[in-house]
Amino acid sequence: MESPLKPATRPRRKAKRTQCSLLRRTYDRCKTFRQAAGGGSAARGGHYSGYSAAQDGYNAAAPGRVRLNFKHYPLTGIHPWSLTAAAYADCAGKQGRFWEYGKLLFEGQDKWGKAAQKPAQFEEYASSLGLDYAELDRCAGDPETLKAVRLDMAEGELKKIESTPTFLINKRRAVGGQQLLKFAEAFENLETREPVTK
Amino acid sequence: MTNSIKNQAARLSTAEMLGLAGRLTAGAVFVYAGFLKLAAPAEEFAYAIETYKVMPDSLALLAAKTVPWGELYLGVLLIAGLYTRLAALATGGLLVFFELLLAQAWLRGLPVTNCGCFGSNSSNPLWLEFILNLVWLGATWAAWRYGYKLSLDSVYRKSQLFAR
Numbered sequence: 001m002e003s004p005l006k007p008a009t010r011p012r013r014k015a016k017r018t019q020c021s022l023l024r025r026t027y028d029r030c031k032t033f034r035q036a037a038g039g040g041s042a043a044r045g046g047h048y049s050g051y052s053a054a055q056d057g058y059n060a061a062a063p064g065r066v067r068l069n070f071k072h073y074p075l076t077g078i079h080p081w082s083l084t085a086a087a088y089a090d091c092a093g094k095q096g097r098f099w100e101y102g103k104l105l106f107e108g109q110d111k112w113g114k115a116a117q118k119p120a121q122f123e124e125y126a127s128s129l130g131l132d133y134a135e136l137d138r139c140a141g142d143p144e145t146l147k148a149v150r151l152d153m154a155e156g157e158l159k160k161i162e163s164t165p166t167f168l169i170n171k172r173r174a175v176g177g178q179q180l181l182k183f184a185e186a187f188e189n190l191e192t193r194e195p196v197t198k
Numbered sequence: 199m200t201n202s203i204k205n206q207a208a209r210l211s212t213a214e215m216l217g218l219a220g221r222l223t224a225g226a227v228f229v230y231a232g233f234l235k236l237a238a239p240a241e242e243f244a245y246a247i248e249t250y251k252v253m254p255d256s257l258a259l260l261a262a263k264t265v266p267w268g269e270l271y272l273g274v275l276l277i278a279g280l281y282t283r284l285a286a287l288a289t290g291g292l293l294v295f296f297e298l299l300l301a302q303a304w305l306r307g308l309p310v311t312n313c314g315c316f317g318s319n320s321s322n323p324l325w326l327e328f329i330l331n332l333v334w335l336g337a338t339w340a341a342w343r344y345g346y347k348l349s350l351d352s353v354y355r356k357s358q359l360f361a362r
Contacts (some may be wrong), residue, residue: 178248
């Protein structure tokens with residue numbers, strides 16, 4: 001079931017015939033999430049390959065049967081640029097490059113995460129993807145964009161999200177890459193027993 | 199009954215006051231910690247447990263569902279002063295176990311961003327949690343050694359004596 005709080009502009013990977021919904025909640029300044037996304041060190045990467053499976057592998061393993069909804073949950077108290085980064089990612093989405101821009105943010109978070117001033121990486125990543133940075137910058141400062149991110153945060157609080165990344169799969173919860181891997185292992189059963197929509 | 203409690207309180211020695219304070223402190227900390235974890239989804243605490251890398255992931259969720267109840271019950275027993283010494287002993291054992299978890303994570307340099315001690319919303323650095331646990335351990339020792347006065351245990355024992 002789609003959330004009424006879902007912003008209209010957020011890009012999604014949506015299957016034509018959806019049986020399983022995977023809702024990922026994260027923020028763009030999260031080391032754990034980067035590991036979950038498969039971008040951790042070699043030692044950790046094996047443990048945290050779950051997100052790669054969620055984002056790409058599920059679709060490959062069960063084509064047309066997975067819907068992935070991405071929700072931001074910036075922890076602004078400990079990561080000051082996370083809200084801004086989320087807004088930039090959404091705006092990159094308006095130019096059709098949400099996932100690519102988000103990937104660059106995760107990969108480069110050590111460079112910009114603790115910046116004292118607005119990180120230059122936001123523009124650098126936009127340039128590398130051929131995005132219109134002036135438009136991106138304007139969009140990221142737009143109150144509507146920030147409102148959409150804050151709506152995600154509010155929804156997360158309602159759903160008692162405390163850690164990132166959190167995955168809600170057919171209303172069942174997995175926190176972190178390890179728990180997601182368990183879901184991945186049991187995915188066939190989950191998919192068969194608990195279809196969301198047809 | 200009220201007068202009896204007042205009389206007991208007035209006659210408490212320094213050690214007994216320390217025991218009472220220790221019992222109430224350790225009990226309140228455990229009730230608070232247990233309640234916060236129970237109020238949040240168990241997967242959140244399980245995630246914190248996983249980061250210590252001391253048990254199979256399959257057991258983390260089971261531990262996340264059981265440990266908070268243990269904390270809550272022990273806290274209530276300590277505050278009420280029921281089975282005081284046994285509850286204090288169990289609480290101390292649990293605290294020593296937590297200390298070992300924290301120490302090994304600290305020594306191994308594990309990326310534990312949230313110790314899971316008081317839910318997932320806030321967390322102190324591991325070294326600070328280690329020191330705080332030593333304080334709770336001290337309070338638990340005081341409860342074990344001197345926590346008998348103004349407890350349900352003492353009330354029960356007196357009622358038994360009067361019944362004879």
